[in-house]
Amino acid sequence: MSAREDRGREDRRGSALSTLALGPGADEDDIRAAYRRLAMRYHPDATGDPLTARRFSRVVRAYKVLVAGESEAAGKRRARYRSVEEARASGASDLFSLGQVLASDPDSGARGAAARALGLSGRSAAYVFLRRALYDTVDEVALEAVRAVALLGSRQAEGEVAALYSRAAPSLKEGILEIASATGERLFRATLEAASKGEDSRLRALALRLARPDK
Numbered sequence: 001m002s003a004r005e006d007r008g009r010e011d012r013r014g015s016a017l018s019t020l021a022l023g024p025g026a027d028e029d030d031i032r033a034a035y036r037r038l039a040m041r042y043h044p045d046a047t048g049d050p051l052t053a054r055r056f057s058r059v060v061r062a063y064k065v066l067v068a069g070e071s072e073a074a075g076k077r078r079a080r081y082r083s084v085e086e087a088r089a090s091g092a093s094d095l096f097s098l099g100q101v102l103a104s105d106p107d108s109g110a111r112g113a114a115a116r117a118l119g120l121s122g123r124s125a126a127y128v129f130l131r132r133a134l135y136d137t138v139d140e141v142a143l144e145a146v147r148a149v150a151l152l153g154s155r156q157a158e159g160e161v162a163a164l165y166s167r168a169a170p171s172l173k174e175g176i177l178e179i180a181s182a183t184g185e186r187l188f189r190a191t192l193e194a195a196s197k198g199e200d201s202r203l204r205a206l207a208l209r210l211a212r213p214d215k
Contacts, residue, residue: 017062017066018179019182021151021179022034022116025144031067038059058184081110084110095123098117099114102132102133112138115133115144121152123152124154127152130157131157134160142168146161149187150183150185153187161187162191164176180210181210192210
């Protein structure tokens with residue numbers, strides 16, 4: 001396979017992961033869990049809203065892309081962090097245990113993995129812990145927290161994510177807008193408003209385009 005084909009495959013995988021509100025560290029189990037949650041949330045029969053059919057189709061297409069590429073990506077599994085695995089196995093207290101990892105683990109990779117696990121939990125109470133991660137000093141951890149609240153559909157995160165965008169470095173701002181574009185979640189409305197008034201003309205144009213309602 002040529003370098004161009006390899007880059008194209010990686011780009012398609014990255015785009016599909018973003019549609020499922022996942023980052024490059026996600027593995028097959030994460031992909032399946034995210035797909036189940038988003039498919040249930042956006043299925044037109046469940047929502048009664050025909051506008052969700054478009055998002056549902058995007059989620060299904062993204063999942064098919066990822067499933068088709070899993071055998072080729074088998075050697076690129078995420079790093080396993082003992083603190084996160086123990087927290088996920090802790091039963092009823094898993095949210096609290098993951099929150100502890102997110103708040104205090106010195107390894108930013110473990111904190112990011114904990115944020116992802118909280119998003120995949122499907123439990124709205126996870127936002128209590130994810131809120132703190134939006135202030136993490138490591139951008140990738142904060143970005144994992146943004147993905148997690150998007151996966152949860154946490155509308156209460158709208159103001160916090162907008163505040164993160166306003167204080168973020170350009171690369172993090174771009175990452176947040178990419179998640180907003182890929183997921184189409186309503187919690188990014190305040191973020192898009194802030195971005196549409198920003199100094200970066202490219203990000204401003206992207207925000208204005210994303211702010212247009214679905215037709």
